[in-house]
Amino acid sequence: MAKQQQVVIVGGGVIGLLTAFNLASAGQHVVLLERSNVGQESSWAGGGIVSPLYPWRYSPAVTALAHWSQDFYPQLAERLFATTGVDPEVHTTGLYWLDLDDEAEALAWAQREQRPLSAVDISAAHDAVPVLGGGFSRAIYMADVANVRNPRLVKSLKAALAALPAVTIHEQCEVSGFIREGERVLGVQTSLGEIRGDQVVLAAGAWSGELLKSLGLVLPVEPVKGQMILYKCASDFLSCMVLAKGRYAIPRRDGHILIGSTLEHEGFDKTPTSSALESLKASAIELIPALAQAEVVGHWAGLRPGSPEGIPYIGPVPGLAGLWLNCGHYRNGLVLAPASCQLFANLMLGQEPIIDPAPYAPGGRI
Structure with a gap:
């Protein structure tokens, strides 16, 4: 399918933006539709660690996308x-995991996958991260883990798309349903009227399942709320990412420290709560006691696109020609975006895929 077509992309998060960038760079006409402003939902709200929090706990399908993306992020x-x-600020700091219950599994995974993860003495962690709390006894470390400053990544992608000739972005454009003729999808119904295309891509994150209901399809993607808090410290305050008991601290280059995150099933409600604020502050102080004296400068919530096993849906929808999915990345949208969107472009453009697309195919999964 290398001929030039009009591709309508529903959703302007990192997945939608990068899908648009890859397709437009390959000569396709792209119309990107976003119900609010691009990149303002989970793409903006996440922490941006360029690794699953516990990579050894995921299936090979997630691992394959993660490894490709991690290697590609610096050049992107x-x-x-x-x-x-x-500058999207891909910041390679390394990551310490503290007091893991499944440390043996983590080390076995690293050996099998040839990733630079190893057990270190807790004193080495304290030497590397002097502000680390004293309540930990074991550590493992991976040196090459980076984080990306996700709001800057979104801003950069939007600017890159604006510079391409065959891209139209409609913000404040809510999609309410699809234009369907028989077994073919020809476009979408929106608050701006009908928008038609040769292909339609659903990349609407947590809202993807709701939209597919209008076609009688059940996509098991649901919103999972996550709350984060932000501190501002000196730029050299925290040198490395640290993670314990499911909570993490991420340093940005300018001294901002993100602490996250909660996992809440609250539907589409993204109201920040005082109980989450207190819980996150307690985690922050356990990880880094000096944060007890620091001021929380931000507190927000976002909605992750929850999916079974966190395996995204990437590819054409069987039985509905012209409809494609690139959604359901759950906790790893920023991690998996480069590989997901490259694989998607390979499939739509009829190219050799970067990895085996079978685990992500919508067929048999919806």
């Missing part, structure tokens, strides 16, 4: 920075 960031002047 360089390309976007060179094109737009907006």
Whole structure:
């Protein structure tokens, strides 16, 4: 399918933006539709660690996407920075996991997958991260883990798309349903009227399942709320990411420290709560006691697109020609975006896929 077509993309998060960038860079006409402003939902709200929190707990399907993306992120960031002047700030700090229950499984996974993860003495963790709390006894470390400053990544992608000739972005454009003729999807119904295309891509994150209901399809993607807090410290305060008991601290280059995150099944409610604020502050102080004296400068919530086993849906929808999915990335949308969107472009453009697409195919899963 290398001929030029009009592709309508529903959803302007990192997945939708990067899908649009890959397709437009390959010569396709792209119309991107976003119900609010691009990148303002989970793409903005997440922490941006370029690794699953516990990579050894995932299936090979998630691992394959994660490894490809981790290796590709630095060059993606360089390309976007060179094109737009907006630096997504891929910041390689390494990551310490503390007091893991499944440390043996983690180390076995690292050996099997040849990832640079190893057990270290807790004193080495304290030497590397002097502000680390004293209540921990064991640590494992992976040196090459980075984080990306996700709001800057979104800004950079939007600027890169604005510079491409065959891209139209409609913000404040809510999609209410699909235009269907028999077994073919021809476009979408929106608050701006009908928008038609040769292909329609659903990349609407937590809202993807709701939209597919209008076609009588059940997609098991549901919103999972996550809350985060933000501190501002000196730029050299925290040198490395640290993670314990499911909570993490992520340093940005300018001294901002993100602490996350909760996992809540509250439907589409993204109201930040005082109980989550207190819980996150307690985790922050356990990880880094000096944060007890720091001021919380931000507190927000986002909605992850929860999916079974966190395996995204990438590819055409069987029985409905013209309809494609790139959604359901759950906790790892930012991690998996480069690989997911490259694989998606391979499939739509009829190219050799970067990895085996079978585990992500919507067929048999919806």
